[in-house]
Amino acid sequence: MSKTAEPAAQRALPGRKAQAARNDELILAAARDVFLAEPKAPISAVAERAGVGISALYRRYPGKEDLLRTLCYSGLRRYNAEAEAALENTDGWAALVDFLQRVVDADVHSLAVHLAGTFTADESILPDVMRSAELNDELLRRARESGTLRPDVTVADLGLILEACAAVSLPDPERTTQLRRRVLALLTDGLAATGDLPGPPPAAGEFAHRWQRRDQ
Incomplete structure (x- = not known):
């Protein structure tokens, strides 16, 4: 499916509900990226990555725990x-x-x-x-x-x-x-x-990045 394609069920929704469904998809995809990288990240980071307003996010998920629960x-x-x-x-x-x-x-x-x-x-x-x-x-x-x-x-x-x-x-x-x-x-x-075995074996130094400090 292309990035611009939408599920049939979503296309069948009326305007506001379709937008809400699109926002929810964006929010969950963003939450996955954000929280897998840093589980302690604030919920505002999810809204920013999803490109939605924080109020739109809170209308769907009252708190971070609700979002984490839905994601898992x-x-x-x-x-x-x-x-x-x-x-x-x-x-x-x-x-x-x-x-x-x-x-x-x-x-x-x-x-x-x-x-x-x-x-x-x-x-x-x-x-x-x-x-x-x-x-x-x-x-x-x-x-x-x-x-x-x-x-x-x-x-x-x-x-x-x-x-x-x-x-x-x-x-x-x-x-x-x-x-x-x-x-x-x-x-x-x-x-x-x-x-x-599929794919080439690990290259020398390919995992070296994990030893770099994250605050640098």
Whole structure:
């Protein structure tokens, strides 16, 4: 979809509601960028990045915690959507690999890694949490039945794999994606010794930027 294209449901909304929907998309995208970079950033930084007035932001999200909660909840729903899409593949092993690749490319797990503990969860997320557990169990069940997955792998192991991939972060988004896919391929080989490693290996000094002080 191009940057100027709009979802069909959004185009069908009347003027003010369509604008509100566009603002909400801008706000959530900006919040993701801002809070992944600095979880303690003020909510005004989100409004500035989104290009919306602070009053428009507060009309939708009364406080920072409400915004963080919505952002993380949307991440879980994206996680579930990727799992459901992967499960359309009848090959249990291929479905599991496809799921991991989808979630890593969507960078869903960074939200959990960076924002966990920054807001109070409420009961509205419980149905999505339960759905996530069901999907994870089904992915592993099918992968085991395929005969490829190690029998001792658990759902928690999938979380470790996704967290390891999310930990790879460089200033260049494209290079970040390349290396996350490489790490995922290495870790997937630990689940079953198959597959080729995508992308080139890390270059010398490629991670040196992390040692630079942020206040300079």
